[in-house]
Amino acid sequence: ASKTGGKMRCTWFNDEFDRKLEQSQKVERALRRAVAGNELQVLYQPLVDATTSEIVAVEALLRWAQDGVAVDPSAFIAVAEETGLINAIGSWVLRQACTDALAWDGLKLSVNVSPAQLRNADFPIQLGHILEETGFPPDRLELEITETYLVGDPVIVCRSLEMIRSFGVGVALDDFGTGYASIGFLRKFRFEKLKIDRSLIVEAADDEGSRAMMVSSIAVARAMNMFVTAEGVETAAQAALARTAGCDHLQGWLYYKAVTADEITRQLAKNAIRITGDHRHGHVAH
Ligand code: C2E
Ligand code: MG
Numbered sequence: 693a694s695k696t697g698g699k700m701r702c703t704w705f706n707d708e709f710d711r712k713l714e715q716s717q718k719v720e721r722a723l724r725r726a727v728a729g730n731e732l733q734v735l736y737q738p739l740v741d742a743t744t745s746e747i748v749a750v751e752a753l754l755r756w757a758q759d760g761v762a763v764d765p766s767a768f769i770a771v772a773e774e775t776g777l778i779n780a781i782g783s784w785v786l787r788q789a790c791t792d793a794l795a796w797d798g799l800k801l802s803v804n805v806s807p808a809q810l811r812n813a814d815f816p817i818q819l820g821h822i823l824e825e826t827g828f829p830p831d832r833l834e835l836e837i838t839e840t841y842l843v844g845d846p847v848i849v850c851r852s853l854e855m856i857r858s859f860g861v862g863v864a865l866d867d868f869g870t871g872y873a874s875i876g877f878l879r880k881f882r883f884e885k886l887k888i889d890r891s892l893i894v895e896a897a898d899d900e901g902s903r904a905m906m907v908s909s910i911a912v913a914r915a916m917n918m919f920v921t922a923e924g925v926e927t928a929a930q931a932a933l934a935r936t937a938g939c940d941h942l943q944g945w946l947y948y949k950a951v952t953a954d955e956i957t958r959q960l961a962k963n964a965i966r967i968t969g970d971h972r973h974g975h976v977a978h
């Protein structure tokens with residue numbers, strides 16, 4: 693249908709639609725320039741052991757400073773997904789993170805991958821290349837996927853998770869407790885790690901129902917031999933609750949914000965960050 697024809701049928705809808713499209717095309721053009729002009733950066737947020745507070749891992753978080761102003765990742769990643777730019781950006785993040793983290797002996801590295809990346813048939817090939825080129829040990833790498841990916845065809849999902857694991861790379865289910873992901877998903881897909889979303893951590897502090905859900909989800913995940921991380925821990929009370937509920941790792945501003953690779957390296961060199969192995973204290977399979 694022609695644009696004019698559409699406008700005649702429903703003017704308001706099309707104006708609104710055009711405005712959104714224009715905005716997203718503007719972001720897309722700027723994002724293309726950002727990729728070409730090295731405006732993207734990967735920061736790293738440490739995850740600490742719930743018992744010792746020592747750093748055990750880092751999560752790679754993408755940053756884009758447009759003319760010096762930070763753009764919210766959730767917003768520009770959505771545009772990158774819609775436009776397919778996420779494939780180029782995603783493999784850049786993975787390569788950069790594996791290169792940076794190579795020197796951080798003993799620390800695990802988590803990298804977020806979007807559903808659009810996983811659905812790309814070339815993803816396994818890219819992952820293989822990056823591991824080979826960087827020499828990053830696959831067993832130190834973990835990919836964080838979101839539940840929105842899991843609601844797709846379970847056969848395809850299982851196949852791509854198997855593919856990731858065939859490299860020796862782990863899979864974490866990110867943002868658990870925000871939407872549709874159920875306990876059934878944990879059984880079906882057998883993740884190496886479950887990450888409890890910040891919203892559930894916050895709500896659990898003063899809502900009994902949320903607390904029950906958090907505590908029981910963590911218990912189930914642990915019984916299935918998964919590691920559990922509490923995300924977005926900002927207060928000592930939240931940390932205590934997460935620890936009591938059985939979280940292995942804590943991540944949040946109470947401990948560390950995301951910092952540059954140089955900052956991680958600097959702290960490691962100063963030995964301000966003490967590295968521990970990937971042990972699972974008192975965590976036995978039932
Ligand atoms: P996420 O994977 O759940 O990452 C955790 C988010 O929580 C990060 O937001 C982090 O900065 C924030 N956070 C950590 N601790 C705290 C805290 O104590 N309080 C609060 N309020 N927030 C905390 P960020 O960096 O804005 O990233 C947002 C989302 O964008 C990520 O959520 C992830 O889904 C996505 N993302 C980030 N980097 C990448 C990437 O390289 N690739 C893909 N596909 N997605 C990415
Ligand atoms: Mg994540």
Ligand code: MG
Pocket residue numbers: 866867887889923
């Ligand atoms: Mg998360």
Ligand code: MG
Pocket residue numbers: 866867889890923
């Ligand atoms: Mg989250």
